[in-house]
Each structure stands twice: as structure tokens, then as C-alpha cells.
Amino acid sequence: MTETIVQTRAGRVSGLEGAGFTRFLGIPYARAERFGEPEAVAPWSGAHPANRFGRQCPQQYGGKVRRDVLEGPDYGEDCLHLNVYRPDGGAAGPKPVMVWIHGGAFMAGGSNAYDASRLAQEGDIVVVTINYRVGVLGFVNFGDALGLPAIPSNLGLRDQIAALEWVRDNIAAFGGDPGRVKICGQSAGSMSVSLLMVSPRARGLFHGAVMQSGAVSLIHDRARSIRDAQRFAAVLGLDQSSLERLRTMDLAELIGAQAAVSGQLSNAIPAAPWYDGDVLPASFEETLSAPTAPVPLLAGAARDEIRLFDLMPGNILPSKWPDLEALLREQLGEAHAARVLAAYPRNRKGRIALGSDLTFIMPTRHFAERHSAAQPTWFYRFDYAHPIAGATHGLDLTVFWPFKGFKMALARGGPDAGRRAELGRRMRAHVAHFVRHGDPGDIWPRYDRASRKLRVYDLADRIEADPLAARYAAWEGRDVQPGLGK
Template sequence: MTETREGVVETAQGRVRGQKTGAVWSWMGIPFAAPPVGPLRFRAPQPPRPWTGVREASRAAATAIQPGTFPAPLDGLFNQRSEDCLFLNVWSHAADGRKRPVVVWIHGGSYETGSGDGYRGHLLAEQGDIVFVSINYRLGALAFLNLRGLFDDERFDANVGLLDQVAALRWVKENIAAFGGDPERVTIAGESAGSGSVVSLMVMEAARGLFHGAIAQSAGLTLTTDWEDSLRIAQEFAGQLGVGRDTRERLWQLPASHLLRAMHATKKTRPEGFMTRPYFDGQVLPASLEEAYARPTPDVPLLIGSNLDEHRYFTVLRVPVLPLTRARLANTLMIRLGAQPADELLRLYPDDARGLTDLGSDLSFTMPSIHFSERHVRHAPVWRYRLDYPSPLFKLGAMHALDLFLLFPFPSLVSRLLLGRATPELTALQQRFQRHWLHFVREGRPGDGWPAYDLEKRQTLLFNLSDQVVSDPQGERRRAWAGRDAPVR
């Protein structure tokens, strides 16, 4: 199957017409699953419906409805939002059968906000001669609400937002060759909740064989909650709607606007924490964090890391998604680990602004990322990084999501605010970050100057205006955590 002059490509479901900008073609808003509406609300995604004629794919389609607790980086705010949101976008040099490496980007946004449309892949596709795919998936209560457990009703499926991602990967496996991509060289990549999705896919049986490399930027398995917490959230949500066991049929009948209001109301009961998100269910995911860590991950290369000052994004900008204060962070540790281990860890962090940043960053991002790395590296190659370059805006430092602005072509004004003036040194940092990232997608390793991680030296590349390789950064704190993780609440 080859590209025509009009950019028409034939997929398994029908033909799509894209558009060319510069050296790269794009095909936007391609459905990878049936619309999850009506009786398919709260159900696992179903195969996409075929169409006749040529489907225009020159603009983004609807994104997932979402409560919008904060703006994920340029999450397609101007696009229509709908329950019918299971679409993806493809960027490629040409649909010419060359079998280019493929990357599937999974957006972040706390599993509550965001879209694949905010991440335009044309520059990465052009620079790396790869095929870039960005995907939507269901969010919030329509994706990660444990109604199945609450009502003991099999008409509600578990973790359908993750199953949406699996459906997108299946579509890629079946169709990406038509766009000039190689279905046997697919790398999954994501940041924040997207990174949490990547590591979740690595422990999901349903995702086995659908990808051949992984990039996880700023998250580990602890963004997933436990069964008991998921039931509490589901109960609160149902209570906001006045729905009980005997009236649960209403959940298929209520308009999406009512569900959004219930999401907002439920969020207010958790002022510094996640609302709906993936949960350990024993079916889609393992039954617990311990079982997830015990499950063998696939033998694929992994590029993984975090930013030095992750937590500062939430405290400085007052984003109420994670615990923002030392007291709330300490409470999370105590619930998960017990009083004595929590006190031992807290002693490592001074009761000041620097200590709060380090504690929040380690709890939510750095240590879970390291712990996942150290399990995976026992049987597959791993490369670790840490972004140390500080944003000059509001003393945000190397905050959460800053790496996205090194990787993607966001509007220049936003990038300049967050990254600072485009000096030759900053431009060189962006180029190095992109070059290593693309080299990993193409070759399964990030290239020269970045040694692999192992359990002896723990070499990590620290990205800054001048990069350096350091053995076991934050080693004292890593040893103190000793594999102990506390799911974020």
C-alpha cells in the first residue's frame, strides 16, 4: 500500500487522506476503536468501524471529556471534547513501505486531562526519519472508575483507559506499515501519567508483543492506586450522582455533563491528590504493587528518568494533584510504610523549601522510577537520565514536564518563558536531548556518551547546559528508600 499524490492511505478500516507540511505528511483524527458511547460507556474498547470512501484526516478530532484540574502542556484546549474520543494521529515522511521505526506517544495530565493532539510529531518525524503516533485515551471517571468492584457488575470493565492504549497499539501493529512504519520496531513513550502508562503496559499481559522499546519520563508504578482506594473513589463518585446498586443503570443514561460535575465534586473531596486513575485490579493489571513488581517485564530496552525538581511545579503553581505540604507527604508515607519507616525517611529531608521539593520529587517520581529501573535491568538494558536544567520562571527549577519543552515544538513564547532565552548553549541542550531520544527510538540505545545503567555503578546522564555522567546520584536517599514505595494519594 503506497501513498498517492493526494496523501491517501488505505487502512484496514478504510482510506484516509492526510496533508503534507514541509517534508512530513500528517494524518489526524483516525479512529482506532469504536466510539465508547451508549452501551459501550465503561466498557473495554471495541474494534473500529469501517467506512466507505475517503475519510478526511487533515485536522484533529475530538479529545476526551475531562474535568480539567489544570492545563497539561498545550493539551489541545481548542479541540472539541467528547466521549467519542478514541482517535490517533500519524506523522511520517511518506507512506512508501520503507519500514521506519515507530514511536507511540502517550500523553500525560494526571489521567484526568490532556490529549494526544497537543504533541505534534512533525519535527521528530522529520529529524529522526521515524513515524510518530500520538493517541487519545479515555480519562477520569470514564476511564479509571472501579464501578465493577463497587457494584459487582461485569458490565463495567476495569481500567478501560489503559485498554484504550492497548487498542491503539493493536491498530498500529495492523496498520502502521501503510504509513511507512515498521510494526516490529515500535517504541512506547510518555511523560507523567503517560510515563505511568508506559510502565503499566510493561506489566500488562494484554500489551505483550505490541511494542519493542519503552521511554518513561517522570513516573513509575506508584501513580497506580490500590483496590481499596479505588473503591472509595467510586463510592464517592456514585454518591455525588445519587446512584446506588439498585439504580446503577442510570450511569449509562446520564449525559456526560452530569458525569463531569460529579468528577469535579469528587475532586473537591481530595484537595491534594489524584482522583480517578489506574488501580490494581488483578485482571487488566496485577492485584497489587508488590505483584506488579514481581511480574517479569518484557525483554525490551528502556530509557527512563525524571527531573531534579519535579515537585516544584505543583507547589509553585499550586496544582492540587499531588500532596503539596510536608504534612500530607508524611501522611502518605505513614499510611503505606508505617510510622517508624516513614520517620526514618523524613529525617533525610530538611523541613524547608529544598527539603519539600526533594521529598515530593522522590516520593512521586524519582524513587519509583529508580525502583522500576532496577527490576527491569536484571534482564534487559536500561539507560537512566535526570534533567537538571532549571527553568528561570518563578524559580521553578528543573520542574515536572520541563523535559517536554526540550522535546516538542510548542509555541515559541511558551517555550521561552519556561526555558529562557534561546542561547546557543540551550539550543545545544535541546538538540542533544532530541538526538539521544531519537537514537533510542531508531536503535534501541541512546547513542554515544550515555552508558547503560547497571546495579554496580548506576551511571546516570544528567542533562544540563553541560551534561555529565554521574554514578548513583542521590545514592544516600536511594539506599534509604531501599525499594520501598508509597502509592501517591
């Protein structure tokens, strides 16, 4: 592979040319001390070698603490890196840019798993994949819970905004157009996109958005964020004098507390963004009435989202009838809850439909419908089904991205070939067209309140008008917030 040098504001970076693309890996976009605001990186001399992935942010998803995902060659607190994939050839002039925000329940994940070389080449776009702080390092409200204003709110979201500022300031050097940036994400990444859409700090940093399974309802209000941070404080023995200890304690101790707090919760995660009145509006109610960014939106969700959470260990989202019913009655009231429950048969299929609607489908669709009143919007439903898990949460990733290996073939429901591969190509083509032009192309009608037309992705796609209309009408545009529980 041939070395390529690009000049950024902080210094030169050295990437590698591949077959039809050039990639720059592990570029530092910001630096941050533990529980500190992301800041500009210090300039460097010489050419920074951008030929291997940077370390991903420390993380722990589950009980036992593993050192290998905290500090080492592949993980560490110096993790605010991004990767740039630039296609060779294609249309002349600066290319539109897609910024990918990974998922992982705000507790795990990273940019390195997403090889964007194929997407960049097929779509003739520059693709940027980013890391951001997750779990206790990115989304625990120690500042309010302990009276420590030196710890800013929502550090993981601040990291995402810092990455978008880096793109604004540097992407032209890589052949990208800073005036045509679209943000995209799945699951926690999709929720992040929805939050950036209402964040005053992110305004003007992007020009379109793609949300894949998730919107503003699956995060915490301020009161819940304080309660959970107090749980951490109790486990660790923290008080208002503990700032220095928080910043210097063994990372394994912090992550161990995260595992302990996780064990105390039901249908919830121990760390998530919250409505803070700074990066985000002050409450969920304010968010619903806040103007979204004046940009086009492409959004959607999978038909059987909740099946993944039935199959995986842990208990982070409600999926059982008693939990679903209790949430509906508590937040919607008896009469409205009864109308919603009447729309779902009292059987396994109805439970999967209700769990999927409550957690991902309705919040994403409601967000899109509110946005469609003022801005161009397109919506989809992902119906391609795994033989065991159905059209579950995250299955779309296995079709869209070039994950390789036997385990990924099992997760996908088969090899990346034939009609399954064609589905992935269609999805990438629609996203790339949206990144280039602000619409997905392919005779895909806009979503609006009159017709509610959407695309159904499957081995053969179709356009439907207001599918499952009675079920949608029963929600009356309301969302339930699982993160409001005790």
C-alpha cells in the first residue's frame, strides 16, 4: 500500500492507499482528562502514522470486569480517535461526508469494527467513524449528584460534538465537503443522532441525519441520572471531596462499580445521556417541543427489535408483559394504556410487537413524524428476518456493513451473498444517495402525516402507506420512557 500525507490543523497525518480508496486510521480529534471536557489536541511535528486503528474507549458490558477492554493495546482512556475513508476517483470536486456514530447501549462499542472502505467506494462519499466515551466515563452524572461542577454533563455527547467540529475544520484536506456532512448512527448511535438534532451546541455542524433504531425516549431524565450516580457514589464511597479520587482511582475500580450498579437495576442501564439543560434541553417534554435541526432526515427501525433483548443475557430493556403494561399505565394513564394494549394480541407475537414498538419503533417514527412537519423526511421498516431471531435489533448492521467470518454469517442468517447481499447494496445506495443529495432516491416517497408512506426493507422491498395504522393510532404520538424507573 502507498503512503499518503494530509495536513490537518494539528499536524500532518500519513494514511495508506488501498484498492480504490485511501484510509486514515486512529487520528486523534480531541484529548480529555478523565471526567474532563474534550479539548483540542496539541499540535505535533512530523507525520502522525494513521495506518492502524487507535485505541477504543474503555468499556464493560455485563458483570465480570475484564482488564483487556480497559487498558492495553486496543483499549484505553486516550481514545478520542476517528478514522477517515476516502474513495479514489468518482465525481470531481469535494465529496459529501458521512459521520458514523456507533451503538452499544452507551456502554460499549467503537469505531474500529466498521470498515467503511466499501461504503466510501460504492457511494463516492468520504466516511468518518468516531469513538466517544461510554459507560461510567461518558454518561454518569457525578457533577450534579456529588455537587462537583468541575465534571461537565454528558461527556460522551460532548465528544461527538468535538468530533463534528474536527470534521468541520479538517475534512476538506481529505477531499470532503464540510458543507455537506450527514450524521448517521444505529441504536445508541441513532439516539445520539436524535439528541444532536435537538442540541444547540451541535447546530450547524451537520446538514442531514440518518437514524437507525432509536430516538430521544431511551435516555434518562435529570432525576434518574442523579439517582444512578448516587448508586455509583455509594458503591465507591464518594462525596463532594472525591473529585481527585475519581480522576485518579484505578480504572478497574470504576468499571467494577459500573458492574455493581448494573446489577441493582432492572430494565435499565447504569450510564446513559440525560436531559441536562446544557448540551440537551432540560427535560423530555422540552425536547418534544424543541425545534429539530433544519436538515433532511432518513429514519427507521427493525420490525422485531426486542427479540435481541429476549435472547441476550441481562435485563436492560422491558420485554415481558408485566413490565410493558406497568410502564404504559404509569406514564400514559389507565385509559390510554388500555387503548394501546388492545392493539396487540395477548400472545408471543403481540408481546414482541409491543416491546419493539415501545422501545424503538414508535419513538423513532414519532420523532420522524414531528420532524416531517417542517423538514424533508423519509422512513423505513427493516423486515428481513433471521431464521431464529426474526427482524431483530442490529440485524440491519450485519447486512449493511461488511462484517466477515463464520460468527457474523450466523448472526446475519447466512453468507453475505445473493439476495441478502443485494439488500445490503440497496440500503448502502440509499444512504449514500442521501449523503450526496439529501434524499434517498429510488422513487422513495417522503414521509408525511397525510399518507405516512414508508419503505419496507426485505429480500424484495416495497412501499407501504401507513402500515399497521390502528396500532400506530393507538399510541397517539406518545412515547414511554423506560429510563424513568427506579
